[in-house]
Amino acid sequence: MRYVSTRAAGGEGLPFRDILLSGLAPDGGLYIPRRYPEVSPGRLDQWREVLAGQGYAALAAQVLDLFAPDYPAGETLRLARSAYTTEAFGDPEIVPVDHLEGTRLFLAHLSNGPTAAFKDMAMQLIGPLFEYELEQRDAWMTVLGATSGDTGGAAEHALLGRERLRVAMLTPRGRMTPFQQAQMFSIDDPVVANLAIDGVFDDCQDLVKAVNLDREFKERWRIGAVNSINWARVAAQVVYYFAAYFRSGQDRVSFAVPTGNFGNILAGHVARQMGLPVDRLILATNENNVLDEFFTTGVYRPRASSQTLETSSPSMDISKASNFERFVADLLGRDGERVAHLFGQVLPEDGFFDLSGTPEFAAASERFGFVSGGSTHADRLAAIRRLWRDHQVLVDPHTADAVHLALASGVPGPIIVTETALPVKFAQTIAEAIGAPPPVPARFAGLMDAPRHVTDLPNDAAVLKGWLADWLAG
Numbered sequence: 144m145r146y147v148s149t150r151a152a153g154g155e156g157l158p159f160r161d162i163l164l165s166g167l168a169p170d171g172g173l174y175i176p177r178r179y180p181e182v183s184p185g186r187l188d189q190w191r192e193v194l195a196g197q198g199y200a201a202l203a204a205q206v207l208d209l210f211a212p213d214y215p216a217g218e219t220l221r222l223a224r225s226a227y228t229t230e231a232f233g234d235p236e237i238v239p240v241d242h243l244e245g246t247r248l249f250l251a252h253l254s255n256g257p258t259a260a261f262k263d264m265a266m267q268l269i270g271p272l273f274e275y276e277l278e279q280r281d282a283w284m285t286v287l288g289a290t291s292g293d294t295g296g297a298a299e300h301a302l303l304g305r306e307r308l309r310v311a312m313l314t315p316r317g318r319m320t321p322f323q324q325a326q327m328f329s330i331d332d333p334v335v336a337n338l339a340i341d342g343v344f345d346d347c348q349d350l351v352k353a354v355n356l357d358r359e360f361k362e363r364w365r366i367g368a369v370n371s372i373n374w375a376r377v378a379a380q381v382v383y384y385f386a387a388y389f390r391s392g393q394d395r396v397s398f399a400v401p402t403g404n405f406g407n408i409l410a411g412h413v414a415r416q417m418g419l420p421v422d423r424l425i426l427a428t429n430e431n432n433v434l435d436e437f438f439t440t441g442v443y444r445p446r447a448s449s450q451t452l453e454t455s456s457p458s459m460d461i462s463k464a465s466n467f468e469r470f471v472a473d474l475l476g477r478d479g480e481r482v483a484h485l486f487g488q489v490l491p492e493d494g495f496f497d498l499s500g501t502p503e504f505a506a507a508s509e510r511f512g513f514v515s516g517g518s519t520h521a522d523r524l525a526a527i528r529r530l531w532r533d534h535q536v537l538v539d540p541h542t543a544d545a546v547h548l549a550l551a552s553g554v555p556g557p558i559i560v561t562e563t564a565l566p567v568k569f570a571q572t573i574a575e576a577i578g579a580p581p582p583v584p585a586r587f588a589g590l591m592d593a594p595r596h597v598t599d600l601p602n603d604a605a606v607l608k609g610w611l612a613d614w615l616a617g
């Protein structure tokens with residue numbers, strides 16, 4: 144199993160362990176497996192037994208062994224077992240699946256991890272994977288990131304207490320939800336630094352870029368990242384598509400997925416390419432419908448951040464979808480030159496590309512199963528209310544976008560909706576929908592009142608670098 148860049152699909156390729164700690168490929172593309180591993184019907188039956196008999200971590204190890212055959216025997220199982228614990232996920236099944244009685248819908252609960260969002264599914268595995276890799280190389284690393292919500296918290300909770308790692312997260316001061324702030328700032332760990340920047344999310348991202356452009360500083364302090372384009376995150380997410388399918392007890396399913404950066408649904412696409420019996424992949428966006436526009440018209444037009452709307456499903460408020468290039472590489476039959484042209488040349492210059500007249504786009508829905516749609520604030524409130532009224536099930540606003548689309552899409556079913564966050568994270572919208580705040584799960588009781596650990600910094604790269612150097616040297 145070798146990994147190549149989306150922009151140069153030929154060549155030798157690199158093993159999983161060499162791409163794990165890196166970001167973009169040197170040519171600016173994203174790493175993808177040269178070929179997706181195939182899962183035969185026989186293997187599918189065997190995996191079903193593994194999940195039933197040995198649990199989620201054992202299934203994760205089987206999947207990981209296909210994507211990362213370069214680990215010593217038994218190592219992936221050890222790593223997966225340390226990631227997917229009942230303690231971290233509050234449920235021995237890790238990803239329980241419920242049927243909504245009298246409907247064609249199932250809910251796959253991906254948000255039972257430490258930060259109550261599906262990002263934990265990948266991050267909890269990234270923690271032990273990074274640590275193992277750094278131990279093998281006798282190396283260390285500083286993870287520097289910017290976050291407006293879920294990702295930074297999930298990364299901090301996955302990496303805290305790990306000796307070879309430091310984590311510094313930049314957040315726009317005062318701009319996250321109170322729950323998200325509490326989740327990050329309550330962490331009291333010598334390897335974690337919360338930095339509240341006097342600015343907006345884009346300022347935080349620009350600061351991260353500025354630090355990374357300083358080659359000397361970057362090398363001196365081993366600055367790296369765990370962003371959503373990391374292939375290990377995608378591989379970790381492939382696991383729950385298999386698990387949810389097995390737990391649904393159905394022969395063939397569709398999935399409905401609330402989508403922002405195209406990370407979650409990309410894993411569904413990969414699982415389908417591997418041989419999981421998936422009929423449709425229903426892609427749900429909110430008012431920021433960049434991806435719905437592509438799947439409906441063939442035009443991919445990233446937005447400026449000034450054109451990105453603030454919605455009530457904020458984790459899907461994206462201007463461009465960072466993982467989308469991987470799907471386009473598959474759509475174009477791994478023609479690296481074409482992908483490089485579209486993403487390397489067309490996008491920065493003109494701001495959009497148009498595949499509408501191409502045979503590849505015409506065949507896309509049939510071949511890859513995608514169905515797409517967007518939803519509004521009113522749609523999401525209605526979906527929350529409906530599940531609450533008819534099933535006494537409370538879903539968060541992102542999951543509600545997918546529920547809305549699953550019901551509106553006309554896809555016959557069975558449809559598994561991926562639940563991506565717990566309602567407690569978005570109390571205001573829940574209260575607006577059902578007239579009462581969401582319940583606070585026992586493990587989050589007291590979180591809002593916990594002492595805060597956060598350092599305020601101005602929007603200034605030199606000040607940030609100075610602060611980081613002091614902290615890392617200490």
Ligand SMILES: *Cc1c(COP(=O)(O)O)cnc(C)c1O
Nearest residue numbers: 403404405406407458541563564
């Ligand atoms: C990140 C996130 C999404 C979007 O997932 P992508 O992988 O970016 O498409 C949806 N819902 C929640 C709650 C999230 O945190």
